[in-house]
Amino acid sequence: GPGASKRWNLYLRWMVRGPDAVDLGLWREVPAAALVVPLDTHVHRVARALGLTARRDASWRTAEEITAALRRVDPADPVRFDFALCHLGMSGLCPARRDPARCEACTLGAACLARARGISGTRGARPSGSARAGTSSPRRRRAAR
Ligand code: SF4
Numbered sequence: 001g002p003g004a005s006k007r008w009n010l011y012l013r014w015m016v017r018g019p020d021a022v023d024l025g026l027w028r029e030v031p032a033a034a035l036v037v038p039l040d041t042h043v044h045r046v047a048r049a050l051g052l053t054a055r056r057d058a059s060w061r062t063a064e065e066i067t068a069a070l071r072r073v074d075p076a077d078p079v080r081f082d083f084a085l086c087h088l089g090m091s092g093l094c095p096a097r098r099d100p101a102r103c104e105a106c107t108l109g110a111a112c113l114a115r116a117r118g119i120s121g122t123r124g125a126r127p128s129g130s131a132r133a134g135t136s137s138p139r140r141r142r143a144a145r
Contacts, residue, residue, distance in 0.1 A: 004063045010038035013079050022083050035079040037070065039063040042089025043082065045096060049114035 017032050018025030037043060043066070044058045052069040055062040070078035088094045088108075095102060103115045 002059050002061070004039035004058050004060055005036075006038045006040050006063075009036050009063065009079075012036075013038060013082060017077070017079065032077040032079065033071075033075060035067070035077075036060075036063050037067045037079050037082050038086075039066065040086065041096075042086045046085045046089050046094050049094065049112050050108065051111075051113040 012030070012035055014023050015027045016025070016030045016035055017023035039058055039062060041058065044053075044062065047053050047066045047069075048056075053062055053065045055065060067078050070081050074080060089096075093102065094106065094108075098114065098118075103109055103112070106112065106115070109115050
């Protein structure tokens with residue numbers, strides 16, 4: 001389906017990456033390069049803020065787009081950034097509602113499009129599969145690309 005399959009991708013991350021302080025690394029026959037980022041609301045928000053995707057839906061296509069952007073940094077292990085991205089959002093360091101004081105102190109500020117544009121990374125973001133995630137209007141279809 002069109003969903004991001006976050007739990008499956010997180011499970012695969014645990015089993016394939018590592019071993020390290022986060023992942024178990026038990027499945028050696030699967031290359032880490034083949035993993036797709038486990039996309040949740042935190043990763044989506046921070047990825048949008050950093051310009052890794054412009055897509056507003058938390059869909060499989062968005063997960064692939066973010067993974068492709070991370071692959072440009074580390075082709076062999078693009079999903080190694082997932083934990084850091086997720087916890088930046090989960091911890092509240094990058095809050096859902098933009099906080100100029102936090103942005104001012106953020107070490108990613110120089111690379112952050114949301115900060116440069118003065119908007120939240122999740123502005124307009126919609127979970128995939130929700131009633132609000134529809135792409136019925138031309139404006140929504142353009143936004144989802
Ligand atoms: S500069 Fe602000 S919006 Fe950008 S990553 Fe940091 S806290 Fe989030």
